[in-house]
Amino acid sequence: MSAALLPLSRTRRPVLPLLAALLLLLPIAAVLASAATPSGPVWSHIARTFLPEMLANTALLGLLVVAMAGTAGAVTAWLVTACRFPGRDGLQVMLLLPLAMPAYVAGYAWTWLMDVPGPAQVALRGATGLSYGGYWFPEMRSLPGAALVLAMVLYPYVFLLCRAAFLAQSTCLVEVSRTLGHSLGRTFLSVALPLARPALVGSSGLVLMETLADFGTVQHFGIRTFTTGIYEAWFGMADRGAASQLAAALLFCVALLLALEQATRGGRRFHPMTTRHAPFQPVPLRGAKAALAGLACLLPVLLGFAVPAGALLSLMVEAGDPLAPSRFLPFLTNSLTLAGITAALAVLIASWLAWSARMSGGRMARLAGRAAGLGYAIPGSVIAVGVLVPFGLFDNALDAWMRARFGISTGLLLSGTLAALVFAYLVRFLGVALSAVESGLARLKPTLGMAARTLGCAPGEAVRRVEIPLTRGALLTAGILVFVDTMKELPATLIVRPFDFDTLAVRVYNLASDERLAEASTSALLIVLAGLLPVIALTRAMRKN
DSSP states (O other), X not given: OOGGGSOGGGTOOOHHHHHHHHHHTHHXXXXXXXXXXXXXXXXXXXXXXXXXXXXXXXXXXXXXHHHHHHHHHHHHHHHHHHEEOTTHHHHHHHTTGGGGSOHHXXXXXXXHHHSTTSHHHHHHHHHHOOOTTSSOOOOSSSHHHHHHHHHHHXXXXXXXXXXXXXXXXXXXXHHHHHHTXXXXXXXXXXXXXXXXXXXXXXXXXXXXXXXXXXXHHHHHTTOOOHHHHHHIIIIISOOHHHHHHHHHHHHHHHHHHHHHHHHXXXXXXXXXXXXXXXXXXXXXXXXXXXXXXXXXXXXXXXIIIIHHHHXXXXXXXXXXXXXXXXXXXXXXXXXXXXXXXXXXXXXXXXXXXXXXXXXXXXXXXXXXXXXXXGGGGSOHHHHHHHHXXXXXXXXXXHHHHHHHHHSOOOOOSSTTSHHHHHHHHHHHHHHHHHHHHHHHHXXXXXXXXXXXXXXXXXXXXXXIIIIHHHTHHHHHHHHHHXXXXXXXXXXXXXXXXXXXXXXXXXXXXXXXXXXXXHHHHHHHHHHHHHHHHHHHHHHHHHHHO
């Protein structure tokens, strides 16, 4: 066999990807090192009182959110891909709008709408003449309410990756299923969905990890989870060891779930066996079926974007932030700069790790990718403290050495800088980019790269000229998801940001924590507006593709 056909793992060991993964694991290692300290009275108190409740709430919340977000994302992706009905083109764009809505902002809006003094119950009492307590009304500040809010904000992860997977599937398989008498729904369940398993599982994993790491929503809804327990132990009880032990337990659970999914997948492959198939042709729907399909696609948009955005717009018109419009420019500039830098670096690093694993085929390269993406399961505040601990040690050691050697104080070079904040974002959100890139690579036949190399292309050239153009959609999706997530990130920004460096998310938190939601609505809408721009770019790329 010629050298051109040999896998890259025969000639190059993935040392650099492993080193990069170890660097990204540094904050997690700092947290785990703190968790190895002997347990104190705070941990004993948590284990006796709150731990069973936190376990039950976290498990139930994750199950509900994954079930609702997975169903909404997969069903809507299939409907807009496989069916043609009135309003389909517009709904393809609208289904991505919740990407721009932070979960904690949607939670603020929904609780304002549904609480006792909110517009919904005020209108109900005015229409019926009943007083409070004389009627039944769903309790929004509950675990199912929090799960609904999170699911309707997070389902676009599933929609994006499943739609790409459905478009890449062979039309022949769908046509064969239909000729055998299967309905479109049965074809979806028995053919299309099993073939889209990498995209469905990868996106559902993102939804689960985002749910496990959420703090603002569950705290506002009064739900005690692992994340709120970490915050209470770290910042309320001032016990970093107890908080680190809770974070380590959360990390172990996520790693176990990821390993279980890989084991159950086995050696099955999900890419098409041939590239010679016609483009996907949607089936026209009419009458009641068309109306139901349109309603099924419209409902998640209403719950995840339209209703919260409408509530925020109403609050902004009613009161709004007292600051002049020109004062918002620094907040917006800071948010966009951080999000753009983080998204670009995340796509580059994720692509490097994913293609290193694909080209080498070795266990170490795959392990490096898995390890680098584990930070997405850790709350932002824990990662922030994990970043500050080693950075602080380095700054203090360097300062002590410079004082002793040259009599010069270097101060803090890394701690509390934009570099430290971007590094915290990368640790937090690299898993998003990795999942999107790996999902795109899973749909490429391995023989494509081998064929290019037999024609004289070097391995890097084959990737650049053949595989990267075929995965442009996945790369763009990865960048968009990281950009929007960085715009919405709150805990890491609060802890790591430089002094007097505020973003839109920090402005929203400062006002909403003081129950000044009407004033916070202006900054919240700016976050949504900034997130809409990349969503529009993504929809254009999807249409072109």
